[in-house]
Amino acid sequence: MGMSTESQFHVLAVDDSIIDRKLIERLLKTSSYQVTTVDSGTKALEFLGLHEDDQSNPETPSVSPNNHQEVEVNLIITDYCMPGMTGYDLLRKIKESSSLRDIPVVIMSSENVPSRISRCLEEGAEEFFLKPVRLSDVNRLRPHMMKTKLKDPKQENEENKEESGKPESRSQEEKEEQQQHHHQQQLHHLPQQQHSNSNKRKALEEGLSPDRTRPRYSGLTTVV
Amino acid sequence: MDKNHLQHQLDMKRSLLDQGYLDEQFIQLEELEDDDNPNFVEEMVTTFYANSARLLQNIEQALGSRPIDFTKLDNYMHQFKGSSSSIGATRVQKECTLFMEYCEAANAEGCIRTFRQVKQEHASLKTKLEDYFKLARQGGPSAGGQAGR
Numbered sequence: 001m002g003m004s005t006e007s008q009f010h011v012l013a014v015d016d017s018i019i020d021r022k023l024i025e026r027l028l029k030t031s032s033y034q035v036t037t038v039d040s041g042t043k044a045l046e047f048l049g050l051h052e053d054d055q056s057n058p059e060t061p062s063v064s065p066n067n068h069q070e071v072e073v074n075l076i077i078t079d080y081c082m083p084g085m086t087g088y089d090l091l092r093k094i095k096e097s098s099s100l101r102d103i104p105v106v107i108m109s110s111e112n113v114p115s116r117i118s119r120c121l122e123e124g125a126e127e128f129f130l131k132p133v134r135l136s137d138v139n140r141l142r143p144h145m146m147k148t149k150l151k152d153p154k155q156e157n158e159e160n161k162e163e164s165g166k167p168e169s170r171s172q173e174e175k176e177e178q179q180q181h182h183h184q185q186q187l188h189h190l191p192q193q194q195h196s197n198s199n200k201r202k203a204l205e206e207g208l209s210p211d212r213t214r215p216r217y218s219g220l221t222t223v224v
Numbered sequence: 225m226d227k228n229h230l231q232h233q234l235d236m237k238r239s240l241l242d243q244g245y246l247d248e249q250f251i252q253l254e255e256l257e258d259d260d261n262p263n264f265v266e267e268m269v270t271t272f273y274a275n276s277a278r279l280l281q282n283i284e285q286a287l288g289s290r291p292i293d294f295t296k297l298d299n300y301m302h303q304f305k306g307s308s309s310s311i312g313a314t315r316v317q318k319e320c321t322l323f324m325e326y327c328e329a330a331n332a333e334g335c336i337r338t339f340r341q342v343k344q345e346h347a348s349l350k351t352k353l354e355d356y357f358k359l360a361r362q363g364g365p366s367a368g369g370q371a372g373r
Contacts, residue, residue: 017303018271018275019268019272019307019310020307022271023268026256030256030258081302110309131309132249132252132312135252135256
Protein backbone atom coordinates (compact mmCIF):
# COMPACT_ATOMS: atom_id res chain seq x y z
CA MET A 1 0.00 0.00 0.00
CA GLY A 2 1.96 2.99 -1.19
CA MET A 3 1.28 6.55 -0.15
CA SER A 4 0.26 8.81 -2.96
CA THR A 5 1.95 12.17 -3.19
CA GLU A 6 -1.45 13.76 -3.90
CA SER A 7 -3.60 14.56 -0.94
CA GLN A 8 -6.43 12.09 -0.60
CA PHE A 9 -10.04 12.89 -1.23
CA HIS A 10 -12.06 13.22 1.93
CA VAL A 11 -15.60 11.93 2.06
CA LEU A 12 -18.15 12.71 4.74
CA ALA A 13 -20.61 9.83 5.15
CA VAL A 14 -23.91 10.36 6.94
CA ASP A 15 -26.09 7.47 8.09
CA ASP A 16 -28.05 6.76 11.24
CA SER A 17 -27.46 3.00 10.89
CA ILE A 18 -24.26 1.77 12.48
CA ILE A 19 -24.09 -1.18 10.11
CA ASP A 20 -24.37 1.05 7.09
CA ARG A 21 -21.79 3.46 8.45
CA LYS A 22 -19.41 0.57 8.89
CA LEU A 23 -20.10 -0.61 5.39
CA ILE A 24 -19.74 2.74 3.67
CA GLU A 25 -16.57 3.43 5.60
CA ARG A 26 -15.01 0.19 4.44
CA LEU A 27 -16.13 0.77 0.87
CA LEU A 28 -14.65 4.27 0.85
CA LYS A 29 -11.41 3.27 2.55
CA THR A 30 -10.97 0.41 0.11
CA SER A 31 -11.12 3.07 -2.58
CA SER A 32 -8.38 5.01 -0.78
CA TYR A 33 -10.54 7.86 0.43
CA GLN A 34 -10.26 9.52 3.78
CA VAL A 35 -13.54 9.03 5.60
CA THR A 36 -15.45 10.74 8.34
CA THR A 37 -18.74 9.19 9.38
CA VAL A 38 -21.49 10.88 11.36
CA ASP A 39 -24.89 9.58 12.39
CA SER A 40 -27.10 12.55 11.59
CA GLY A 41 -27.62 15.48 9.27
CA THR A 42 -27.19 17.87 12.17
CA LYS A 43 -23.77 16.45 12.99
CA ALA A 44 -22.87 16.58 9.32
CA LEU A 45 -23.63 20.30 9.18
CA GLU A 46 -21.68 20.86 12.37
CA PHE A 47 -18.71 19.07 10.88
CA LEU A 48 -19.01 21.16 7.75
CA GLY A 49 -18.93 24.31 9.83
CA LEU A 50 -22.52 25.28 9.16
CA HIS A 51 -24.71 26.05 12.12
CA GLU A 52 -28.50 25.92 11.97
CA ASP A 53 -29.04 29.14 13.88
CA ASP A 54 -26.75 31.02 11.52
CA GLN A 55 -29.09 30.26 8.68
CA SER A 56 -32.31 31.25 10.39
CA ASN A 57 -30.97 34.64 11.48
CA PRO A 58 -31.00 36.90 8.44
CA GLU A 59 -28.40 39.19 9.94
CA THR A 60 -25.80 36.49 10.31
CA PRO A 61 -23.99 35.20 7.23
CA SER A 62 -24.65 31.55 6.54
CA VAL A 63 -21.17 30.61 7.65
CA SER A 64 -19.42 32.84 10.11
CA PRO A 65 -15.86 33.53 8.95
CA ASN A 66 -14.44 32.13 12.17
CA ASN A 67 -16.25 28.83 11.67
CA HIS A 68 -14.55 28.26 8.35
CA GLN A 69 -14.53 24.60 7.50
CA GLU A 70 -11.43 23.18 9.11
CA VAL A 71 -11.15 20.07 7.03
CA GLU A 72 -11.81 20.03 3.34
CA VAL A 73 -14.62 17.71 2.34
CA ASN A 74 -14.66 16.61 -1.28
CA LEU A 75 -17.92 14.69 -1.27
CA ILE A 76 -20.85 14.04 1.02
CA ILE A 77 -22.68 10.75 0.84
CA THR A 78 -25.83 10.53 2.89
CA ASP A 79 -28.65 8.16 3.67
CA TYR A 80 -32.08 9.41 2.70
CA CYS A 81 -34.20 8.03 5.54
CA MET A 82 -32.91 9.41 8.80
CA PRO A 83 -34.83 10.59 11.84
CA GLY A 84 -34.98 14.36 12.25
CA MET A 85 -33.13 15.78 9.25
CA THR A 86 -33.52 13.54 6.24
CA GLY A 87 -30.82 13.18 3.60
CA TYR A 88 -32.95 15.36 1.36
CA ASP A 89 -33.13 18.09 4.01
CA LEU A 90 -29.38 17.90 4.38
CA LEU A 91 -28.92 18.12 0.62
CA ARG A 92 -31.04 21.24 0.50
CA LYS A 93 -29.18 22.93 3.31
CA ILE A 94 -25.89 22.20 1.60
CA LYS A 95 -27.09 23.56 -1.72
CA GLU A 96 -28.47 26.65 -0.01
CA SER A 97 -25.12 27.40 1.55
CA SER A 98 -22.77 29.55 -0.45
CA SER A 99 -19.75 27.89 1.11
CA LEU A 100 -20.92 24.31 0.76
CA ARG A 101 -23.01 24.16 -2.39
CA ASP A 102 -20.15 23.05 -4.61
CA ILE A 103 -19.47 19.95 -2.59
CA PRO A 104 -20.94 17.03 -4.54
CA VAL A 105 -23.67 15.18 -2.65
CA VAL A 106 -24.74 11.60 -3.18
CA ILE A 107 -27.89 10.09 -1.70
CA MET A 108 -28.34 6.46 -0.62
CA SER A 109 -31.66 4.78 0.00
CA SER A 110 -32.95 1.29 0.61
CA GLU A 111 -36.11 2.11 -1.32
CA ASN A 112 -36.42 2.51 -5.04
CA VAL A 113 -38.93 5.33 -5.31
CA PRO A 114 -38.60 7.11 -8.67
CA SER A 115 -40.18 10.34 -7.45
CA ARG A 116 -37.73 10.40 -4.55
CA ILE A 117 -34.81 9.81 -6.87
CA SER A 118 -35.79 12.56 -9.29
CA ARG A 119 -36.48 14.98 -6.45
CA CYS A 120 -32.98 14.45 -5.10
CA LEU A 121 -31.34 14.76 -8.48
CA GLU A 122 -33.30 17.92 -9.18
CA GLU A 123 -32.17 19.36 -5.90
CA GLY A 124 -28.58 18.83 -7.01
CA ALA A 125 -27.55 15.36 -5.87
CA GLU A 126 -24.97 13.90 -8.20
CA GLU A 127 -25.98 10.29 -7.78
CA PHE A 128 -28.60 8.19 -6.08
CA PHE A 129 -27.44 4.79 -4.86
CA LEU A 130 -29.75 1.99 -3.88
CA LYS A 131 -28.71 0.17 -0.76
CA PRO A 132 -26.87 -1.94 0.00
CA VAL A 133 -24.19 0.17 -1.59
CA ARG A 134 -21.46 -1.71 -3.43
CA LEU A 135 -17.96 -1.08 -4.63
CA SER A 136 -19.26 -0.52 -8.15
CA ASP A 137 -21.31 2.39 -6.78
CA VAL A 138 -18.37 3.89 -4.92
CA ASN A 139 -16.32 3.65 -8.11
CA ARG A 140 -18.64 6.26 -9.58
CA LEU A 141 -17.68 8.89 -7.04
CA ARG A 142 -14.24 9.88 -8.23
CA PRO A 143 -15.28 11.94 -11.28
CA HIS A 144 -17.52 14.08 -9.08
CA MET A 145 -14.67 14.77 -6.69
CA MET A 146 -12.25 15.40 -9.51
CA LYS A 147 -14.50 18.12 -10.88
CA THR A 148 -14.20 20.15 -7.71
CA LYS A 149 -10.47 19.61 -7.46
CA LEU A 150 -9.91 21.23 -10.83
CA LYS A 151 -10.59 24.61 -9.33
CA ASP A 152 -9.05 25.56 -6.03
CA PRO A 153 -11.93 25.61 -3.53
CA LYS A 154 -10.66 28.68 -1.67
CA GLN A 155 -10.22 30.59 -4.88
CA GLU A 156 -13.68 29.61 -5.97
CA ASN A 157 -15.22 30.88 -2.75
CA GLU A 158 -13.62 34.25 -3.25
CA GLU A 159 -14.82 34.38 -6.82
CA ASN A 160 -18.37 33.70 -5.71
CA LYS A 161 -18.24 36.48 -3.17
CA GLU A 162 -16.81 38.99 -5.62
CA GLU A 163 -19.03 37.88 -8.48
CA SER A 164 -16.16 38.57 -10.77
CA GLY A 165 -17.90 37.00 -13.72
CA LYS A 166 -14.95 34.81 -14.61
CA PRO A 167 -15.85 31.79 -16.72
CA GLU A 168 -15.22 29.35 -13.84
CA SER A 169 -17.50 31.04 -11.39
CA ARG A 170 -20.95 30.42 -12.70
CA SER A 171 -24.14 31.63 -11.17
CA GLN A 172 -26.18 29.13 -9.20
CA GLU A 173 -28.87 29.10 -11.89
CA GLU A 174 -26.44 28.30 -14.62
CA LYS A 175 -24.98 25.53 -12.51
CA GLU A 176 -28.40 24.06 -11.84
CA GLU A 177 -29.26 24.18 -15.50
CA GLN A 178 -26.02 22.46 -16.31
CA GLN A 179 -26.63 19.83 -13.67
CA GLN A 180 -30.10 19.07 -14.96
CA HIS A 181 -28.84 18.84 -18.49
CA HIS A 182 -26.02 16.66 -17.25
CA HIS A 183 -28.48 14.39 -15.45
CA GLN A 184 -30.68 14.12 -18.47
CA GLN A 185 -27.67 13.20 -20.52
CA GLN A 186 -26.73 10.60 -17.98
CA LEU A 187 -30.15 9.04 -18.26
CA HIS A 188 -29.70 8.54 -21.96
CA HIS A 189 -26.01 7.82 -22.13
CA LEU A 190 -25.63 5.25 -19.45
CA PRO A 191 -22.06 4.28 -18.70
CA GLN A 192 -21.28 0.73 -19.70
CA GLN A 193 -20.66 -0.43 -16.19
CA GLN A 194 -22.41 -3.10 -14.22
CA HIS A 195 -25.99 -3.88 -14.97
CA SER A 196 -27.16 -2.69 -11.59
CA ASN A 197 -25.95 0.87 -12.17
CA SER A 198 -27.79 1.45 -15.41
CA ASN A 199 -30.85 -0.05 -13.82
CA LYS A 200 -30.85 2.62 -11.14
CA ARG A 201 -31.28 5.26 -13.78
CA LYS A 202 -33.70 3.04 -15.62
CA ALA A 203 -35.75 2.79 -12.46
CA LEU A 204 -36.09 6.54 -12.61
CA GLU A 205 -37.13 6.54 -16.25
CA GLU A 206 -39.42 3.57 -16.33
CA GLY A 207 -40.57 3.46 -12.76
CA LEU A 208 -39.63 -0.20 -12.47
CA SER A 209 -37.67 -2.02 -9.85
CA PRO A 210 -34.13 -2.75 -10.98
CA ASP A 211 -33.77 -6.27 -12.21
CA ARG A 212 -31.08 -7.61 -9.94
CA THR A 213 -30.33 -11.25 -9.69
CA ARG A 214 -31.04 -11.36 -6.02
CA PRO A 215 -34.55 -11.13 -4.70
CA ARG A 216 -35.66 -7.55 -4.10
CA TYR A 217 -38.40 -5.83 -2.31
CA SER A 218 -40.89 -4.78 -4.96
CA GLY A 219 -40.45 -1.20 -3.90
CA LEU A 220 -44.05 -0.11 -4.03
CA THR A 221 -44.03 1.42 -0.59
CA THR A 222 -45.84 4.53 0.34
CA VAL A 223 -43.18 6.82 1.54
CA VAL A 224 -43.92 9.19 4.33
CA MET B 225 -3.78 -24.39 4.46
CA ASP B 226 -5.58 -27.71 4.62
CA LYS B 227 -7.32 -28.22 1.30
CA ASN B 228 -10.16 -30.18 2.83
CA HIS B 229 -10.70 -27.48 5.39
CA LEU B 230 -10.97 -24.81 2.75
CA GLN B 231 -13.32 -26.98 0.75
CA HIS B 232 -15.49 -27.51 3.79
CA GLN B 233 -15.71 -23.78 4.32
CA LEU B 234 -16.56 -23.15 0.69
CA ASP B 235 -19.19 -25.85 0.77
CA MET B 236 -20.76 -24.33 3.84
CA LYS B 237 -20.92 -20.95 2.20
CA ARG B 238 -22.28 -22.38 -1.03
CA SER B 239 -24.96 -24.15 0.97
CA LEU B 240 -25.94 -20.95 2.78
CA LEU B 241 -26.20 -19.17 -0.55
CA ASP B 242 -28.14 -21.96 -2.24
CA GLN B 243 -30.61 -22.24 0.60
CA GLY B 244 -31.21 -18.52 0.46
CA TYR B 245 -29.87 -17.69 3.91
CA LEU B 246 -27.33 -15.36 2.35
CA ASP B 247 -27.11 -13.51 -0.92
CA GLU B 248 -24.61 -11.72 -3.15
CA GLN B 249 -24.18 -8.95 -0.60
CA PHE B 250 -22.35 -11.35 1.72
CA ILE B 251 -19.89 -12.10 -1.08
CA GLN B 252 -19.46 -8.37 -1.68
CA LEU B 253 -18.54 -7.97 1.99
CA GLU B 254 -15.95 -10.73 1.74
CA GLU B 255 -14.38 -8.98 -1.20
CA LEU B 256 -13.82 -5.95 0.98
CA GLU B 257 -11.53 -7.91 3.27
CA ASP B 258 -7.82 -7.52 2.89
CA ASP B 259 -4.68 -8.01 4.94
CA ASP B 260 -5.42 -4.89 6.97
CA ASN B 261 -9.06 -5.81 7.48
CA PRO B 262 -9.12 -9.59 7.52
CA ASN B 263 -12.21 -9.92 9.71
CA PHE B 264 -14.48 -7.31 8.22
CA VAL B 265 -17.34 -9.69 7.51
CA GLU B 266 -17.32 -11.18 10.95
CA GLU B 267 -17.18 -7.69 12.45
CA MET B 268 -20.16 -6.63 10.34
CA VAL B 269 -22.13 -9.69 11.41
CA THR B 270 -21.23 -9.18 15.06
CA THR B 271 -22.30 -5.54 14.87
CA PHE B 272 -25.49 -6.60 13.12
CA TYR B 273 -26.44 -9.02 15.85
CA ALA B 274 -25.60 -6.61 18.64
CA ASN B 275 -27.62 -3.86 17.01
CA SER B 276 -30.53 -5.99 15.91
CA ALA B 277 -31.05 -7.44 19.39
CA ARG B 278 -32.01 -3.95 20.51
CA LEU B 279 -34.32 -3.41 17.55
CA LEU B 280 -36.04 -6.73 18.08
CA GLN B 281 -36.61 -5.84 21.70
CA ASN B 282 -38.20 -2.56 20.66
CA ILE B 283 -40.46 -4.38 18.24
CA GLU B 284 -41.39 -6.92 20.89
CA GLN B 285 -42.38 -4.14 23.25
CA ALA B 286 -44.31 -2.27 20.59
CA LEU B 287 -46.20 -5.43 19.71
CA GLY B 288 -47.11 -5.86 23.34
CA SER B 289 -48.61 -2.41 23.80
CA ARG B 290 -52.29 -1.68 23.21
CA PRO B 291 -53.23 -0.08 20.94
CA ILE B 292 -50.46 -1.18 18.61
CA ASP B 293 -48.59 1.67 16.95
CA PHE B 294 -48.14 0.29 13.45
CA THR B 295 -46.15 3.27 12.26
CA LYS B 296 -43.63 2.76 15.01
CA LEU B 297 -43.45 -0.92 14.22
CA ASP B 298 -42.94 -0.20 10.57
CA ASN B 299 -40.11 2.22 11.38
CA TYR B 300 -38.32 -0.27 13.60
CA MET B 301 -38.71 -3.02 11.06
CA HIS B 302 -37.52 -0.74 8.27
CA GLN B 303 -34.29 -0.19 10.18
CA PHE B 304 -33.94 -3.85 10.94
CA LYS B 305 -34.58 -4.82 7.35
CA GLY B 306 -32.00 -2.32 6.14
CA SER B 307 -29.34 -3.79 8.37
CA SER B 308 -30.24 -7.30 7.30
CA SER B 309 -29.87 -6.38 3.69
CA SER B 310 -26.47 -4.83 4.34
CA ILE B 311 -25.08 -8.16 5.47
CA GLY B 312 -26.93 -10.17 2.84
CA ALA B 313 -29.40 -11.91 5.16
CA THR B 314 -31.99 -12.81 2.54
CA ARG B 315 -34.41 -14.96 4.50
CA VAL B 316 -34.50 -12.46 7.34
CA GLN B 317 -35.22 -9.69 4.85
CA LYS B 318 -38.12 -11.61 3.34
CA GLU B 319 -39.78 -11.97 6.71
CA CYS B 320 -39.21 -8.29 7.36
CA THR B 321 -40.96 -7.41 4.12
CA LEU B 322 -43.90 -9.59 5.05
CA PHE B 323 -44.05 -8.01 8.48
CA MET B 324 -44.11 -4.52 7.00
CA GLU B 325 -46.97 -5.50 4.72
CA TYR B 326 -48.95 -6.56 7.76
CA CYS B 327 -48.08 -3.26 9.42
CA GLU B 328 -49.42 -1.36 6.49
CA ALA B 329 -52.59 -3.40 6.65
CA ALA B 330 -52.72 -2.79 10.42
CA ASN B 331 -53.00 -6.54 10.85
CA ALA B 332 -51.87 -7.25 14.41
CA GLU B 333 -52.17 -11.00 14.19
CA GLY B 334 -50.20 -11.08 10.97
CA CYS B 335 -47.49 -8.95 12.57
CA ILE B 336 -47.26 -11.13 15.65
CA ARG B 337 -47.12 -14.31 13.61
CA THR B 338 -44.56 -12.95 11.19
CA PHE B 339 -42.44 -11.55 13.95
CA ARG B 340 -41.97 -15.07 15.29
CA GLN B 341 -40.65 -16.02 11.87
CA VAL B 342 -38.35 -13.01 11.81
CA LYS B 343 -36.83 -14.02 15.11
CA GLN B 344 -36.53 -17.61 14.00
CA GLU B 345 -34.67 -16.76 10.80
CA HIS B 346 -32.55 -14.27 12.65
CA ALA B 347 -31.50 -16.86 15.25
CA SER B 348 -31.03 -19.61 12.71
CA LEU B 349 -28.72 -17.50 10.59
CA LYS B 350 -26.74 -16.53 13.66
CA THR B 351 -25.96 -20.15 14.45
CA LYS B 352 -24.97 -20.92 10.89
CA LEU B 353 -22.71 -17.89 10.65
CA GLU B 354 -21.10 -18.68 13.98
CA ASP B 355 -20.24 -22.11 12.61
CA TYR B 356 -18.98 -20.59 9.40
CA PHE B 357 -16.68 -18.08 11.08
CA LYS B 358 -15.42 -20.67 13.51
CA LEU B 359 -14.45 -22.81 10.58
CA ALA B 360 -12.89 -19.85 8.82
CA ARG B 361 -10.77 -19.01 11.84
CA GLN B 362 -9.59 -22.56 12.25
CA GLY B 363 -8.37 -22.56 8.68
CA GLY B 364 -5.66 -20.02 9.38
CA PRO B 365 -5.24 -16.23 9.58
CA SER B 366 -6.24 -15.44 6.03
CA ALA B 367 -8.85 -18.12 5.71
CA GLY B 368 -11.88 -15.90 6.14
CA GLY B 369 -11.80 -13.60 3.15
CA GLN B 370 -9.55 -15.46 0.82
CA ALA B 371 -11.81 -18.50 0.75
CA GLY B 372 -14.32 -16.66 -1.30
CA ARG B 373 -12.04 -16.19 -4.29
